[in-house]
Amino acid sequence: MGKLKGKLIAEFELRSSGDLFHEMLSSSKHQLKDVIPQHIQGYEVHEGQFGTPGSVIFWNYTLDGKPCVAKEIVEAIDVKNKTITFNVIEGDVTEEYKTFKITIDIKPEGDTNLVKWTMDYEKLHEGIGEPVKILALAMKVTKDIEVEHLKA
Numbered sequence: 001m002g003k004l005k006g007k008l009i010a011e012f013e014l015r016s017s018g019d020l021f022h023e024m025l026s027s028s029k030h031q032l033k034d035v036i037p038q039h040i041q042g043y044e045v046h047e048g049q050f051g052t053p054g055s056v057i058f059w060n061y062t063l064d065g066k067p068c069v070a071k072e073i074v075e076a077i078d079v080k081n082k083t084i085t086f087n088v089i090e091g092d093v094t095e096e097y098k099t100f101k102i103t104i105d106i107k108p109e110g111d112t113n114l115v116k117w118t119m120d121y122e123k124l125h126e127g128i129g130e131p132v133k134i135l136a137l138a139m140k141v142t143k144d145i146e147v148e149h150l151k152a
Contacts, residue, residue, distance in 0.1 A: 004098075004126065008119045008135045012142045016149035018106040018113030022082040024145055025104055027051025036144045038062065039137065046071070053077055059091075063137055068092040075101070082106035097131065098122040102138075115142050 014021055024031065027050055032040040041060040048055030052074065059070045071090035076083065088100040105116040117138045121131060 004123045006121055006123070006130060008121075008130060008132065010117050010135050010139055012115045012117075012139055013109065014106070014113040014115050014142070014146055016113075016146045018082055018108060018115075020149055021113070021115065021142075021145060022079070022084070022104075022106050024149075026077045026079070026084050032141075032145075035148045036141060039141050039144065041067070048074075051077065056089075061137075063092070064133055093131075093134065096124055096128045098124050100131070117142070 024035070033042055039061055041062065043060070044058045046056040046058055050057070053076055055074045057072050057074070059072065061068050061070065069091040070088050070093055072086045072088050075085040075087055078084075083103060083105045085101065085103045088094065088097075088102070093100050099120070099122045101120045103118040103120075105118070107114050107116070117135065119131060119135060119138075
């Protein structure tokens with residue numbers, strides 16, 4: 001029997017401000033559709049508000065050229081330690097994964113910051129692959145947000 005639970009981790013060195021990046025992904029997520037429209041096309045707040053744990057947000061995004069949707073619950077936002085955790089509870093991801101939790105951790109590394117994306121998941125069955133395309137999208141989002149911040 002194959003392994004259904006898994007974890008993927010990717011790190012990206014960020015030359016722009018870690019504080020600004022954390023703010024963009026926690027309390028200013030609504031700006032993502034303007035900053036990276038090639039990845040995020042829209043959102044709706046279903047419960048709560050941006051930047052608060054317990055809020056429920058519905059997203060329209062593109063993965064491999066395909067329009068997708070996701071509904072997430074923000075589990076935790078730690079401004080001091082620059083971490084964000086959320087669970088995907090509905091949408092395209094849940095067609096293949098029973099659980100899907102994403103944690104973003106931003107740490108200073110000398111003159112730069114290290115952004116670490118951790119994806120904890122449980123597949124619905126053994127025939128499902130690892131969510132490497134979703135992790136690749138996270139890296140593209142990180143890079144494209146950084147490019148926009150460095151322009152400013």
